[in-house]
Amino acid sequence: MGTALIYDEEMTKYKLLWVDPACKIEVPERLTVSYEALKNSGLADRCVSVPVREATDEDILLVHSEEYLEAVKKTPYMTLEDLKEFTLQYGDVYFHPNIYHCAKLAAGASLQLVDSVMTGKVRNGMALVRPPGHHSMRSAASGFCVFNNVAIAAQYAKLKHGVKRVLIVDWDVHHGQGVQYSFEDDPGVLYFSWHRYEHQKFWPQLRESDYDNVGKEKGEGFNINVPWNKVGMKNSDYLSVFCHMLLPVAYEFNPDLVLVCAGFDSAIGDPEGEMCASPDIFAHLTHLLMNLAGGKVCAVLEGGYNLTSLPQSVCQTVHTLLGDPAPRPANLDGPCESALESLHCSRSAHRKYWSCLKHAAEHPSSDVSTKRLKLAEEEEKVENGEEKEKAEEEVWPEPPKRVTAPVRTALVLPDGVSCPDRCKLFSSSKDPVIVNKLRENFPRDAADSDALTTLSSLVALVEKMEKNEICNGLALVQDVSMAMTCVVQHAAIALSNRVLVVCVGDVLVPAHYKEDGTILLVHFSNKEEEQKSKYHIPVCLKKGCSDVSGFMQAVLGLLLPLGYEYDPSLVLLARTPDSGLCDGAWQQLTGLLQGLAQGHTLVLLQEGERAYVGPTASSLLGEAAPSVGKIKAPLLEDVESMEGLRTRLQVDWKLLQTTAPETG
Numbered sequence: 147m148g149t150a151l152i153y154d155e156e157m158t159k160y161k162l163l164w165v166d167p168a169c170k171i172e173v174p175e176r177l178t179v180s181y182e183a184l185k186n187s188g189l190a191d192r193c194v195s196v197p198v199r200e201a202t203d204e205d206i207l208l209v210h211s212e213e214y215l216e217a218v219k220k221t222p223y224m225t226l227e228d229l230k231e232f233t234l235q236y237g238d239v240y241f242h243p244n245i246y247h248c249a250k251l252a253a254g255a256s257l258q259l260v261d262s263v264m265t266g267k268v269r270n271g272m273a274l275v276r277p278p279g280h281h282s283m284r285s286a287a288s289g290f291c292v293f294n295n296v297a298i299a300a301q302y303a304k305l306k307h308g309v310k311r312v313l314i315v316d317w318d319v320h321h322g323q324g325v326q327y328s329f330e331d332d333p334g335v336l337y338f339s340w341h342r343y344e345h346q347k348f349w350p351q352l353r354e355s356d357y358d359n360v361g362k363e364k365g366e367g368f369n370i371n372v373p374w375n376k377v378g379m380k381n382s383d384y385l386s387v388f389c390h391m392l393l394p395v396a397y398e399f400n401p402d403l404v405l406v407c408a409g410f411d412s413a414i415g416d417p418e419g420e421m422c423a424s425p426d427i428f429a430h431l432t433h434l435l436m437n438l439a440g441g442k443v444c445a446v447l448e449g450g451y452n453l454t455s456l457p458q459s460v461c462q463t464v465h466t467l468l469g470d471p472a473p474r475p476a477n478l479d480g481p482c483e484s485a486l487e488s489l490h491c492s493r494s495a496h497r498k499y500w501s502c503l504k505h506a507a508e509h510p511s512s513d514v515s516t517k518r519l520k521l522a523e524e525e526e527k528v529e530n531g532e533e534k535e536k537a538e539e540e541v542w543p544e545p546p547k548r549v550t551a552p553v554r555t556a557l558v559l560p561d562g563v564s565c566p567d568r569c570k571l572f573s574s575s576k577d578p579v580i581v582n583k584l585r586e587n588f589p590r591d592a593a594d595s596d597a598l599t600t601l602s603s604l605v606a607l608v609e610k611m612e613k614n615e616i617c618n619g620l621a622l623v624q625d626v627s628m629a630m631t632c633v634v635q636h637a638a639i640a641l642s643n644r645v646l647v648v649c650v651g652d653v654l655v656p657a658h659y660k661e662d663g664t665i666l667l668v669h670f671s672n673k674e675e676e677q678k679s680k681y682h683i684p685v686c687l688k689k690g691c692s693d694v695s696g697f698m699q700a701v702l703g704l705l706l707p708l709g710y711e712y713d714p715s716l717v718l719l720a721r722t723p724d725s726g727l728c729d730g731a732w733q734q735l736t737g738l739l740q741g742l743a744q745g746h747t748l749v750l751l752q753e754g755e756r757a758y759v760g761p762t763a764s765s766l767l768g769e770a771a772p773s774v775g776k777i778k779a780p781l782l783e784d785v786e787s788m789e790g791l792r793t794r795l796q797v798d799w800k801l802l803q804t805t806a807p808e809t810g
């Protein structure tokens with residue numbers, strides 16, 4: 147299934163008609179440069195173009211009051227003076243004779259997107275709209291927003307499509323207070339937002355944007371705020387919050403639909419956000435959401451005011467929605483102290499609502515460190531009195547080209563096993579060089595020519611992945627450990643880079659592998675093993691991988707951060723029949739890991755598990771994994787052992803941190 151793109155140039159036909167410094171950044175060019183970038187990169191033509199429509203009164207009244215709608219209806223007939231007068235009653239927003247029409251199109255576009263996804267016409271999609279929506283409230287326009295596009299879409303999805311649980315992810319750099327107000331008492335809508343806050347000094351300067359605003363009444367726990375109390379947040383800060391806050395809760399919430407308030411003023415160069423995250427981070431943020439809700443993800447444009455990073459970020463998002471592997475994450479050097487403080491506070495505030503956070507560190511300690519941090523920040527501000535260079539002058543590298551490999555998924559299968567469609571059956575030419583090298587290394591198997599054939603095919607396949615001629619692969623082999631050793635040996639030698647090896651079940655670990663960082667081995671099993679070194683990490687789960695909640699929390703809170711920080715060039719995923727891992731969790735794992743190594747994932751399955759060939763292939767082809775259902779509380783001893791592991795490992799692996807280091 148495809149990706150919808152919803153855009154209409156009518157939404158460029160309104161602009162600021164008077165002088166207002168707070169609003170001058172919200173210009174029609176935001177939409178034209180974004181759409182042009184999608185056209186010029188060929189991405190628009192790969193999408194399913196879905197037309198906009200005007201939201202009806204009924205649609206708009208799902209969120210807004212009649213008096214507000216009636217008032218806005220009058221604006222097309224107002225004189226310039228009346229428009230100015232009308233605007234004065236709201237904050238940081240402007241009206242224009244055509245903005246009501248465009249606001250109906252922006253909301254209608256969001257509903258068209260929801261219809262396209264919920265009816266299965268497409269798998270996911272993006273609506274390029276203006277005016278944005280997440281600040282507008284029941285009876286008030288705010289922050290360039292007139293109607294709350296995403297809030298209306300959420301209510302519409304529940305009403306028209308019977309959606310029970312909607313996850314709204316707001317990665318815009320501002321707090322979507324309008325969305326928060328709409329759903330703070332609604333357990334059917336989980337609203338997550340990070341936002342520039344600076345201890346309530348940054349617009350809209352609301353006390354209720356802080357981390358302790360967790361929702362009300364039945365909606366308690368279903369509103370997550372992560373305030374950024376400093377500018378300059380980077381890719382590591384964003385990924386940490388996704389891995390340690392949003393994703394664990396999102397998987398526990400188990401939504402039927404994901405809506406994204408896709409604002410790109412959280413990208414580098416934006417005058418509003420003043421953050422430092424690079425545009426390609428949105429490829430990863432999008433990827434990390436695409437195995438939720440069976441892949442039903444609707445991204446709706448909110449903010450984004452730098453006319454260079456905005457189109458780049460939009461393209462990164464659409465690339466990923468189309469299934470293209472994400473570029474390798476640029477140097478992740480760990481979250482900053484302020485981000486860790488915010489993460490810690492948000493996790494603590496939600497401890498009692500979400501079992502995945504039940505063991506998050508206590509709250510009180512952070513009060514002390516918050517004061518300490520505030521002092522430090524005050525001093526810092528005093529010290530570097532010099533004017534921060536303007537966001538506009540920031541420079542950053544163009545996001546890397548995301549070339550899709552000619553072949554997406556190649557399979558090495560023994561005779562008689564049918565190859566799922568859309569996969570390419572792969573067997574190497576009997577390259578004598580490879581075969582001889584293998585003979586040397588595996589004398590005992592030299593006799594067994596089948597094994598040699600398989601192993602030489604594997605080596606050839608890895609080489610093709612390295613050259614990006616093939617994106618990912620799957621092999622059904624007699625002996626997974628043997629095959630893994632062979633690939634590891636070859637990869638460590640041939641690949642200039644790093645191999646992440648993920649073992650599920652009791653795979654025999656390649657005995658001789660080196661400790662030089664070319665391999666990072668993460669081994670999920672139910673066997674107690676003490677951790678050998680920084681690069682050999684046994685994750686022991688009491689019930690092995692059969693406990694889905696423990697396994698998923700380990701994947702989200704341990705494996706993903708490790709994988710992103712390690713930034714491998716190849717991911718080797720091996721499972722043995724005794725793993726006990728259920729299909730859904732296995733496909734979630736295979737799906738999530740494709741965010742690494744530009745999607746170069748090689749899966750090794752034991753001969754006897756040919757039933758997994760189909761489901762694994764569909765995940766490797768980019769199909770969204772089935773949901774694993776509402777995951778419950780992990781076993782206490784598993785949580786404790788994972789917390790212990792995280793505490794030991796975070797010295798070496800910064801992305802595992804969830805709280806600011808207690809210093810002094």
Ligand SMILES: NCCCNCCCCCC(=O)CS
Binds near residue numbers: 448
């Ligand atoms: N530059 C610092 C002053 C803050 N101005 C706030 C203007 C409203 C922003 C709303 C917005 O971006 C929607 S996503």
Ligand SMILES: [Zn+2]
Binds near residue numbers: 448
């Ligand atoms: Zn914004």
